[in-house]
Amino acid sequence: MSNVRVRFAPSPTGYLHVGGLRTALYNYLFAKKNNGTFILRIEDTDQKRFVAGAAENLIKTLSAMGIQHDEGIFLSGDTLISKGECGPYAQSERLEIYKTHIKKLIDSHKAYYCFCSVGRLAALREEQIQNKLSAKYDKFCLSLSPEAIEESLAANEPYVVRLNVDENRGDIVFEDTVRGKVTIHAKDVDDQVLIKSDGFPTYHLAVVIDDHLMGITHVIRGDEWISSTPKHVLLYEAFGWEAPVFAHLPLLLNPDKSKLSKRQGDVAAEDYLEKGYLKETLINFVALLGWNPGQGNTQEIFSLDELVERFDLAQVHKAGAVFDLKKLDWMNTEYVKRLTPEELYERGMPFLEVKEFYKAWNSQQSTINEEEKIEFVKRVLTIERERLTKLSDIGDNNPFFFVSELSYDAALLHWKQNAKEMTKEALEKAHKILSGLNDTDWVKKETIEKVLMEAAGEQRGDFLWPLRVALTGAQRSPSPFEVAWVLGKDASLKRLEKAIKLVS
RNA sequence: GGCCCCAUCGUCUAAUGGUUAGGACACCAGGUUCUCAUCCUGGUAACAGGGGUCCGAUUCCCCUUGGGGCUACCA
Numbered sequence: 168m169s170n171v172r173v174r175f176a177p178s179p180t181g182y183l184h185v186g187g188l189r190t191a192l193y194n195y196l197f198a199k200k201n202n203g204t205f206i207l208r209i210e211d212t213d214q215k216r217f218v219a220g221a222a223e224n225l226i227k228t229l230s231a232m233g234i235q236h237d238e239g240i241f242l243s244g245d246t247l248i249s250k251g252e253c254g255p256y257a258q259s260e261r262l263e264i265y266k267t268h269i270k271k272l273i274d275s276h277k278a279y280y281c282f283c284s285v286g287r288l289a290a291l292r293e294e295q296i297q298n299k300l301s302a303k304y305d306k307f308c309l310s311l312s313p314e315a316i317e318e319s320l321a322a323n324e325p326y327v328v329r330l331n332v333d334e335n336r337g338d339i340v341f342e343d344t345v346r347g348k349v350t351i352h353a354k355d356v357d358d359q360v361l362i363k364s365d366g367f368p369t370y371h372l373a374v375v376i377d378d379h380l381m382g383i384t385h386v387i388r389g390d391e392w393i394s395s396t397p398k399h400v401l402l403y404e405a406f407g408w409e410a411p412v413f414a415h416l417p418l419l420l421n422p423d424k425s426k427l428s429k430r431q432g433d434v435a436a437e438d439y440l441e442k443g444y445l446k447e448t449l450i451n452f453v454a455l456l457g458w459n460p461g462q463g464n465t466q467e468i469f470s471l472d473e474l475v476e477r478f479d480l481a482q483v484h485k486a487g488a489v490f491d492l493k494k495l496d497w498m499n500t501e502y503v504k505r506l507t508p509e510e511l512y513e514r515g516m517p518f519l520e521v522k523e524f525y526k527a528w529n530s531q532q533s534t535i536n537e538e539e540k541i542e543f544v545k546r547v548l549t550i551e552r553e554r555l556t557k558l559s560d561i562g563d564n565n566p567f568f569f570v571s572e573l574s575y576d577a578a579l580l581h582w583k584q585n586a587k588e589m590t591k592e593a594l595e596k597a598h599k600i601l602s603g604l605n606d607t608d609w610v611k612k613e614t615i616e617k618v619l620m621e622a623a624g625e626q627r628g629d630f631l632w633p634l635r636v637a638l639t640g641a642q643r644s645p646s647p648f649e650v651a652w653v654l655g656k657d658a659s660l661k662r663l664e665k666a667i668k669l670v671s
Numbered sequence: 672g673g674c675c676c677c678a679u680c681g682u683c684u685a686a687u688g689g690u691u692a693g694g695a696c697a698c699c700a701g702g703u704u705c706u707c708a709u710c711c712u713g714g715u716a717a718c719a720g721g722g723g724u725c726c727g728a729u730u731c732c733c734c735u736u737g738g739g740g741c742u743a744c745c746a
Contacts, residue, residue: 176746177746178745178746180745180746210746211746212745212746213744213745213746215745216745216746281744285743285744288743288744292742295672295673296672296673296742297672298672299672299673300672300673301672301673301674301742302672302673302742303673303742325744327744346676346677349675349676350675351674351675352674355673355674355675356674357742360743360744362744363744364744365744367744369743369744369745369746370745370746374746389740390676390677390739390740391740391741391746392740392741392746393675393676393740393741394674394675394676394740394741394742395741395742397675415676417676417677418739418740420739422681422682424738424739425738425739425740426739426740452683455683455684455695456683457683459683459684459685461685462685462686463685463686463693463694464685465684465685465693465694465695467683467694467695467696484684485676485677485678486676486677486678486738486739487677487738487739487740488682488683488684489681489682489683490682491682491683491696491697493682493696493697494682494683494695494696494697495696496696497695497696497697498696500709504709551708553708553709553710554707554708554709555708564707564708582705623705627704627705628705628706629705630705631705631706632705632706633705634705635705635706636705636706639706641706641707642706642707643706643707643708644706644707644708645706645707645708646704646705646706646707647705
């Protein structure tokens with residue numbers, strides 16, 4: 168396939184919906200796979216729904232996800248700019264184009280003026296539903312004489328322009344790459360409004376004109392559009408244009424199987440980023456909602472490059488897919504585990520530095536310099552890495568790293584029913600061993616582990632439990648070796664001394 | 672109400688005209704282990720129902736049921 172051109176064309180209503188993210192991703196993957204062009208167009212024909220900054224936000228989120236378009240609207244600093252031969256790429260800037268095109272349709276009687284009031288339309292609709300008919304316009308204004316139309320236009324009466332669907336034209340059939348053949352009877356297709364009374368086009372008109380003029384070869388979009396596709400097919404016919412290939416993607420669903428909605432959880436892609444899910448996770452996860460590599464391949468972890476290589480529209484599913492947070496969490500832990508300590512530091516720090524316990528700790532560290540702080544945090548993250556689900560969880564399970572003075576119940580120091588003396592003995596032994604280690608020994612946590620394990624011998628619990636509690640003050644925590652390694656010699660010994668005092 | 676679409680474990684899904692219907696998440700049990708997490712092992716769990724076609728259907732066709740989408744001068 169050559170010269171593939173696809174587009175993602177969101178309407179700027181606030182944020183990037185995760186369903187939109189998947190649509191964008193599939194378009195991107197399909198384009199890359201076929202050496203094609205991926206275009207970003209903004210569908211802002213509904214002035215009532217205009218949200219300031221939404222387009223900018225959309226572009227930012229897409230690029231934060233690593234889905235980069237080749238053509239269309241881009242962000243340059245804070246301003247939106249167009250790149251490409253087929254602009255402008257915001258529909259609100261293409262009004263003249265729609266006007267000249269609708270003129271052709273009206274002249275050829277493929278479209279007509281309609282002056283009906285919303286009141287009449289509503290009554291008509293109600294009556295039709297009452298009579299168990301499909302609700303559609305009754306073509307009342309199609310029989311208006313040219314003179315009557317002229318008169319109304321001259322009188323500045325509000326009007327819309329409708330598509331003139333020929334009821335006798337027979338079935339409208341189109342081939343959908345994921346659905347197969349889709350058939351609908353012409354009599355079931357409504358005379359869709361093409362131009363609204365505010366002069367703006369509806370989605371249906373704009374999408375067809377733009378897709379054609381922008382040379383779009385494949386329309387890959389959500390399943391909610393499949394029932395209006397016949398209207399688009401009719402429009403391509405009316406204009407005498409060749410229709411692109413359609414591929415309608417299965418919907419993303421709430422746990423109750425309804426269309427994924429704000430009401431039942433987060434739907435904004437950026438919210439997941441803010442919660443500390445990695446972009447790699449989100450891309451991977453969403454890619455697998457409705458697609459899989461097939462051929463019995465059970466791989467679940469895919470990089471963006473791997474997805475580009477494997478992606479195939481033929482493997483896209485028909486049925487909707489529930490957005491399962493549990494599996495998302497699992498996948499994120501997989502990706503977090505794959506990060507190096509340096510990467511984890513870079514990406515995790517923004518989540519840590521806003522936390523109160525971190526800020527408090529940070530302001531108390533007068534004795535160490537910035538570099539030492541960074542090294543300390545990196546050590547914390549090295550330990551936390553395999554216990555983290557989301558980056559926003561950083562530090563939450565191990566508060567003892569970021570306090571200068573531990574506070575806990577002395578009874579916690581005793582392993583099982585062990586006597587005070589045993590605990591004290593263990594703590595003193597640990598203190599002796601740790602104070603005997605030199606700076607080089609502290610560099611590697613394995614070294615610390617080795618000497619402590621040797622000292623523990625057979626009675627691990629007797630020795631390790633008091634030590635771990637002394638270092639953490641917590642019932643649950645990483646191993647004492649790891650904690651000691653993170654804290655360093657001075658802090659570790661100080662905490663042991665305090666514990667010894669507590670059991671004395 | 673009308674039109675359209677869909678249907679394998681709870682969830683994401685694989686495979687197949689003849690299989691013990693596979694994997695992953697979640698869940699449960701066991702192991703490793705000083706605790707937590709990780710890790711390892713095992714387990715529970717699905718072809719919506721009814722008709723066809725066929726030697727044989729989870730697989731192909733039809734119907735039913737269920738679910739969903741659309742039904743705006745929103746996209």
